[in-house]
Amino acid sequence: GSTFDLHWMIRCGVHINLISDLTRIADECIEIKPAVLLAVPRVWNKFYDRVNAQFASATGLKKVFVNKAQKASAKRIAKAGVQCDAVAPTKFFDKLWDKLVWSKVRARFGGNIRFCMSGAAALSPDVAAFIQQVGFSCYEGYGLTETSPLVSANGWSGPGTSKLNTVGRVANGVTVTIDTDAWDDPARPDEGEIIVTGPNVMMGYWNNEEATKEVIIEPGTFRTGDLGKLTDGYLSITGRVKSQxxxxxxxxxxxxxxxxxxxxxxxxxxxxxxxxxxxxxxxxxxxxxxxxxxxxxxxxxxxxxxxxxxxxxxxxxxxxxxxxxxxxxxxxxxxxxxxxxxxxxxxxxxxxxxxxxxxxxxxxxxxxxxxxxxxxxxxx
The missing domain is CATH 3.30.300.30 (ANL, C-terminal domain)
Structure with missing residues (x-):
């Protein structure tokens, strides 16, 4: 993860901030005003729970505004026909509901976010769709330390090319194949172990030839231990081989x-x-x-x-x-x-x-x- 989270960002002149405590993420985001927010699903799940709990407890005019904002954003996103990408309001009332409701939610994260990324575990499609409603572009990616780390991600191939419930298209120069022999469920024959081939794959584990032989099929080809499937070029992670x-x-x-x-x-x-x-x-x-x-x-x-x-x-x-x-x-x-x-x-x-x-x-x-x-x- 340091390849992207640290080295690439420093190379690009990005100012990096680390949240000191997950319970203080909102307070610190208001102070930092981040342009990009990288977080694990647990953070997004808590965000989803807290905002929806506040929406559920709203009364009177606040309740009316929340309902209007939710309906307007859902209609706008459906009309745009895109997933994961934020869709800005254009019509008068849509802008009004966005200002009264969604802009206040975005302000909790500093009001300056260009896009978000989620990794380390699967993000619920419901949570991802809600983040899009709020007005954030939120992209899932997939990678491992052994693959330097990026294998695939939503967002990198341009607007309108991302898909919910996937970790996006495979990165340029990387090849992914699915070894269906690693998964025996006849109900899901298209799933199997994710095999990654490319110049990003490690040479091996330092001073551990036995462990290297278990995962390196041939130079540049790595067994990830993750279960997944490829659909129309989009990779989905469905679990771990060892956890099934x-x-x-x-x-x-x-x-x-x-x-x-x-x-x-x-x-x-x-x-x-x-x-x-x-x-x-x-x-x-x-x-x-x-x-x-x-x-x-x-x-x-x-x-x-x-x-x-x-x-x-x-x-x-x-x-x-x-x-x-x-x-x-x-x-x-x-x-x-x-x-x-x-x-x-x-x-x-x-x-x-x-x-x-x-x-x-x-x-x-x-x-x-x-x-x-x-x-x-x-x-x-």
Whole structure:
């Protein structure tokens, strides 16, 4: 990531700012007034949740303005027929609703953003579409340290060429092929492991010939370990080869994209979907405790003052699982056999300090499942 985030920007004379704390991103953006904002999906998910929560609580004229702004922007974007790219208002009332609603949302990020980029994990199409409604161009990209890093991205090939739910077209000079032998699901025969070929591919891992042989097929060709598919030249990431699992009924589950839909629920901060060699899937999640307590109070469910006790309460788990089934684990994103039948709640946030996350903020699945092994083994 340093190739783009650091070296390329310095070469181009870009002034780089690092946000000190994700909880202060709005305050610091107002001070910095960034032209480009690079963030992971978790940041965009929180933005989506907070703005929509404020819209939902609006009353009177504010509610009218919000409804008008949402309808006007949706109509304008649909008419333009573009995805990911911001579409500026041109008509009088469209400009009015934009000024009254969307401009105030943009102002929270300094009011100077030209475009945004999201990476490190899949961005929900709902969140991406909402960012476009706000008036930001938001592009997803894909790359790895081993590929220097860019493989593909939306936005680079010009206006009107980006597609939601993809990481864009493959970069110039790079070739991507899909090894379908790495994915055995007959329901999705076009998916497989992403193989990257190009001058951007590393020579190998330093002093680790064995690891190099596992991923370098031949000089310049690299096995990414990621699952994906190519459709009309656009690359989509669908999961990780190692994270896919098979249920007892023989059905394959690729959890990555499914987990992202769960994270859109304002009551969920972090989650993992698993169920390998089991009859049904289950979900392990770290909830947003303040939001969960508020939801429980509204539902008339008593909650302990102790976070661990709340997370262990069967009534709380049932309440939250039902909420997820109703609002997040739904078709067409979820198939029936993928829907979790059991929810395990973890009151402790997953961080690098407690060995639940890697330095790149990915969940250490083995550590997490070991922590909750007793509860997992108890699943019927």
């Amino acid at each position: 699992f098979k249920l007892e009924n023989g059905k394959y589950v690729s959890p990555s994209s499914l987990e992202e839909t769960v994270k859109l629920n304002p009551l969920i901060e972090q989650c993992v979907l698993d169920g390998r060699n089991m009859l049904n899937t289950y979900l392990v999640a770290h909830p947003n405790m303040s939001a969960l307590r508020a939801a429980l109070k509204k539902a008339g469910i008593a909650a302990s003052d102790d976070d661990a006790a709340v997370c262990a309460d069967p009534k709380v788990r049932e309440f939250l699982l039902n909420d997820l089934k109703k609002n997040n684990m739904v078709a067409p994103d979820w198939k029936g056999y993928e829907v979790a039948r059991t929810l395990i709640l973890d009151s402790e946030e997953w961080t690098t300090d407690n060995e639940m996350l890697t330095p790149s903020m990915k969940v250490k699945l083995r550590n997490l499942l070991a922590k909750h092994d007793d509860e997992i083994q108890a699943i019927a």
